[in-house]
Amino acid sequence: MDIPVQIAIRLKPPSIADSSQCIFSNPASQIVITESGQTFHVNRALPFDCTQNHLFNSFMLPQVNCFLDGCDTSVVVFGQSKSGKTYTLFGPGFECIHSECDLGIVPRFLTEVFHRLGQMPEREFILNITWMQVINNNIFDVLGGGLVRCCNIEEAFQYLQLGWRQKCLGNYHTVFTVSMEQKWVGTNGVLNHRMSTASFCDLAAYPEPGLFAVESIIKELVAGNPPKQINYDRCILTAMLRDSFGGRAFTWVLGCISSEPEDYQDTLKILNLCLCCRGIKNFVTVNLFADNNTPVYNDKSVPQDNAFNLQFATAQWIKLVSNAEGLFNKILQSKSLTETDMNQVSEWLFLKAECDECLNNEGTVDNKEGNTKQGLPRIAEDTEPSEPSESDVESDSEDSDSEMVFQDKVEKMMDFFKEKNDLLFAERCEEYLNHIDSDDITISETSGSQSLPVMTSQSNSGRRRTIQPGESISGAQLELLRKVAAKAISPESQKILIESHKKDIDPEPKLIERELLKMIDSPKTNEICKKYKMTKEKYSQKQILARKLSKEISSSQSQLKELIKLCISKQRLIDELSTAISNNSRNKSYTERIESNIIDHDAMKEIKRHETNIKTFKKQIEQIRRQIKKDEKRKNTLDVELLKDKLKLDELSETSLDIKDKKVNSIKHFTNRITHLDNILKEKASDLENLELSREKELLLRKEIKNLRKTRECLHDQRCSLGHKRKLYKSLSDSEERKLLECEEAIEAIDTAIEYKNNLICGKSPSASLSDSQDNKDTRSRGEQMCLDGGIAERALSLGMTTDSETSDDALRLVDRMRQLARCPPVPVIPSQNLRQLMPATYLPVAKVTKERNKLVIIQQNKKH
Numbered sequence: 001m002d003i004p005v006q007i008a009i010r011l012k013p014p015s016i017a018d019s020s021q022c023i024f025s026n027p028a029s030q031i032v033i034t035e036s037g038q039t040f041h042v043n044r045a046l047p048f049d050c051t052q053n054h055l056f057n058s059f060m061l062p063q064v065n066c067f068l069d070g071c072d073t074s075v076v077v078f079g080q081s082k083s084g085k086t087y088t089l090f091g092p093g094f095e096c097i098h099s100e101c102d103l104g105i106v107p108r109f110l111t112e113v114f115h116r117l118g119q120m121p122e123r124e125f126i127l128n129i130t131w132m133q134v135i136n137n138n139i140f141d142v143l144g145g146g147l148v149r150c151c152n153i154e155e156a157f158q159y160l161q162l163g164w165r166q167k168c169l170g171n172y173h174t175v176f177t178v179s180m181e182q183k184w185v186g187t188n189g190v191l192n193h194r195m196s197t198a199s200f201c202d203l204a205a206y207p208e209p210g211l212f213a214v215e216s217i218i219k220e221l222v223a224g225n226p227p228k229q230i231n232y233d234r235c236i237l238t239a240m241l242r243d244s245f246g247g248r249a250f251t252w253v254l255g256c257i258s259s260e261p262e263d264y265q266d267t268l269k270i271l272n273l274c275l276c277c278r279g280i281k282n283f284v285t286v287n288l289f290a291d292n293n294t295p296v297y298n299d300k301s302v303p304q305d306n307a308f309n310l311q312f313a314t315a316q317w318i319k320l321v322s323n324a325e326g327l328f329n330k331i332l333q334s335k336s337l338t339e340t341d342m343n344q345v346s347e348w349l350f351l352k353a354e355c356d357e358c359l360n361n362e363g364t365v366d367n368k369e370g371n372t373k374q375g376l377p378r379i380a381e382d383t384e385p386s387e388p389s390e391s392d393v394e395s396d397s398e399d400s401d402s403e404m405v406f407q408d409k410v411e412k413m414m415d416f417f418k419e420k421n422d423l424l425f426a427e428r429c430e431e432y433l434n435h436i437d438s439d440d441i442t443i444s445e446t447s448g449s450q451s452l453p454v455m456t457s458q459s460n461s462g463r464r465r466t467i468q469p470g471e472s473i474s475g476a477q478l479e480l481l482r483k484v485a486a487k488a489i490s491p492e493s494q495k496i497l498i499e500s501h502k503k504d505i506d507p508e509p510k511l512i513e514r515e516l517l518k519m520i521d522s523p524k525t526n527e528i529c530k531k532y533k534m535t536k537e538k539y540s541q542k543q544i545l546a547r548k549l550s551k552e553i554s555s556s557q558s559q560l561k562e563l564i565k566l567c568i569s570k571q572r573l574i575d576e577l578s579t580a581i582s583n584n585s586r587n588k589s590y591t592e593r594i595e596s597n598i599i600d601h602d603a604m605k606e607i608k609r610h611e612t613n614i615k616t617f618k619k620q621i622e623q624i625r626r627q628i629k630k631d632e633k634r635k636n637t638l639d640v641e642l643l644k645d646k647l648k649l650d651e652l653s654e655t656s657l658d659i660k661d662k663k664v665n666s667i668k669h670f671t672n673r674i675t676h677l678d679n680i681l682k683e684k685a686s687d688l689e690n691l692e693l694s695r696e697k698e699l700l701l702r703k704e705i706k707n708l709r710k711t712r713e714c715l716h717d718q719r720c721s722l723g724h725k726r727k728l729y730k731s732l733s734d735s736e737e738r739k740l741l742e743c744e745e746a747i748e749a750i751d752t753a754i755e756y757k758n759n760l761i762c763g764k765s766p767s768a769s770l771s772d773s774q775d776n777k778d779t780r781s782r783g784e785q786m787c788l789d790g791g792i793a794e795r796a797l798s799l800g801m802t803t804d805s806e807t808s809d810d811a812l813r814l815v816d817r818m819r820q821l822a823r824c825p826p827v828p829v830i831p832s833q834n835l836r837q838l839m840p841a842t843y844l845p846v847a848k849v850t851k852e853r854n855k856l857v858i859i860q861q862n863k864k865h
């Protein structure tokens with residue numbers, strides 16, 4: 001199961017009671033606050049008055065549970081010099097003068113483990129401890145015996161006291177390890193066989209090179225590099241911490257910091273490093289032996305209590321003997337022994353071969369009978385592929401039926417193992433998660449899809465055959481995703497979503513548009529770009545500086561080498577000269593001595609000169625060394641900064657890429673919209689052109705209507721005067737009668753023409769008003785024609801209608817008379833000026849056409865015509 005590295009921060013009590021503090025911790029909200037207001041959220045924020053007991057109880061008890069269940073655990077302590085790292089892990093010391101209350105994490109852990117094992121008498125265990133120090137990338141075994149076995153807490157404390165006395169003092173890394181193998185028969189009658197390791201690492205303060213290596217591994221892991229791709233073997237320390245960072249241990253990183261203002265910068269550095277570890281996830285799993293979960297039979301020949309010890313002893317013995325065999329073979333090949341010794345060794349080897357033969361035969365018999373093999377089953381290594389042994393191959397060919405039965409059994413066992421393991425993990429995780437911050441990981445109760453490890457034959461990382469995570473997302477991860485998703489949608493977007501759900505419409509386009517516009521408008525984008533540019537510039541400058549520094553360091557180192565060589569040669573010269581002088585004084589007679597004294601005097605002078613030279617060289621060496629140290633320190637800090645900058649750059653480029661993508665999408669969207677609008681604009685422009693043309697036509701029509709009206713008025717006047725005359729004298733002359741008829745005909749035709757033109761102006765179909773009949777068309781054209789040429793009697797007659805309210809007799813009479821008149825055509829009666837008015841206007845009047853709502857308003861500006 002993936003469990004993130006947990007972080008605890010402990011403040012060291014100030015050296016002077018009332019001294020000012022620059023860092024504070026709030027255990028209630030698990031926050032560490034700096035004087036500048038910077039806050040660091042951690043899993044445990046421990047105050048400076050936190051006791052050793054409180055510290056242990058606050059986060060180490062679940063570690064003990066994990067360890068007893070067969071999981072690897074780890075505590076890694078970071079901190080500047082004298083910040084209380086050793087005090088936290090071990091306490092002030094193990095002499096009688098120290099109180100038990102001051103005991104640190106390691107002795108408390110051992111006490112708790114032995115106490116718990118005492119409460120579980122069914123468990124057989126072998127517990128070993130190691131105590132190593134890493135000094136200049138070399139391992140120093142503090143206890144001197146490698147793995148040291150402890151059967152009880154008293155023995156463990158004796159070793160703690162011994163180690164405390166023997167450990168080297170200085171800025172070194174210390175790794176204390178407790179490894180335990182357990183075996184017990186569960187209530188269900190199956191064997192539980194587990195192995196777990198707890199490591200406690202007291203890291204040296206800066207600028208220890210190993211610490212930089214650890215830091216770079218942490219950063220690589222946080223950057224997302226899989227543990228497989230990380231080179232843990234870059235130094236001893238990183239190899240030792242393989243399981244703690246990116247491995248299989250349940251890790252707590254403990255930052256010991258000082259709250260004093262002079263340590264502020266170092267403290268910030270440690271805090272940031274610890275916080276960085278929060279991004280690492282370790283794959284914590286129960287380490288099982290191959291025989292775990294095998295049913296235990298009652299009819300065992302060997303008593304249960306002794307069986308385990310015997311198995312272990314046999315396995316160790318076989319190892320020892322085969323080691324000795326290798327050695328003896330080497331000795332025989334070197335032929336450095338006497339003949340009798342050689343014979344003895346040969347005899348030993350012969351006996352060993354005989355024993356092997358016997359043991360192998362026994363094994364074959366055992367296999368055939370289906371008994372469990374004697375000896376401790378080994379834990380399969382990841383790197384070793386599980387190839388079938390020769391005996392397996394033989395038995396394969398012997399009986400395929402039994403193989404089937406065996407495979408069935410194996411499958412059943414695997415299922416059983418998986419089930420048990422999942423159950424155990426679920427229990428432990430719940431227990432753990434209840435104990436640690438409920439805010440960190442929450443497992444959804446309803447999801448029920450917790451991703452529990454499943455067994456596979458391939459392994460990712462770790463020492464033993466490993467258990468891999470399932471492919472599904474765990475409940476906790478789902479919960480987190482849900483939280484993130486809920487946070488990612490802005491309240492406005494949520495509103496849109498709700499509204500669209502109500503209206504049952506697709507909210508996506510609206511949402512996208514809103515989010516895009518917001519994003520493009522937001523100054524965040526520009527800010528990111530600026531930040532990116534600045535960081536990149538800084539990054540390249542720092543790179544140049546780092547290169548320069550490494551060049552300087554290498555040149556200083558070569559200078560140093562030369563100086564050291566010079567010093568050595570000078571020293572040799574001095575030694576030679578001194579031996580020559582002493583030889584002189586010993587071997588020569590008095591007179592010779594006096595003579596040679598003068599020479600010796602010169603030699604002495606020479607020696608003195610060389611000695612002063614050496615002194616200056618040494619001074620120079622010291623200076624160069626100091627310079628190199630300084631440069632190295634600067635380079636290291638630069639390297640760290642570079643790494644940070646690189647991470648920052650990656651982060652920024654990721655966000656800017658994201659924004660760029662979104663911008664490109666939005667630009668596409670807008671270009672589409674622009675082309676659409678462009679098309680609409682073109683359509684409108686052509687419409688406008690048409691409109692202008694029709695306006696010109698309209699103006700012409702209006703002019704014509706005006707002229708027609710004037711003509712009509714004239715005709716109307718003439719008709720009125722003629723009508724009046726007829727009423728007065730009861731009759732009219734023929735020419736007058738014809739004129740009257742013509743007037744009426746012309747008026748009617750003009751009316752039709754005006755209506756027609758009006759309809760044209762209003763955009764109605766002219767046929768609408770004229771009923772679109774051929775007759776009406778003729779009437780219109782005739783009316784127009786008559787207006788132009790003064791009217792033709794026959795055409796006027798063909799209209800067959802009058803507008804006055806005269807009797808039909810009058811009409812008949814009129815028709816007769818018109819027939820007569822038609823034979824002799826009349827003289828035009830419409831004044832020529834009026835005729836001209838009927839013609840289209842030769843100039844265009846200026847008029848303003850505006851549109852108000854759905855009406856066209858025409859205002860004539862130039863009234864001249």
Ligand SMILES: Nc1ncnc2c1ncn2[C@@H]1O[C@H](COP(=O)(O)OP(=O)(O)OP(=O)(O)O)[C@@H](O)[C@H]1O
Pocket residue numbers: 011012013048079080081082083084085086087088092170171204205256
């Ligand atoms: N929380 C604490 N309460 C009481 N004393 C403390 C506390 N923390 C540290 N000290 C004391 O401060 C001194 C320095 O502590 P310690 O040696 O543990 O620091 P360190 O970080 O391990 O130093 P170095 O890096 O040099 O090994 C010790 O005398 C220790 O007893």
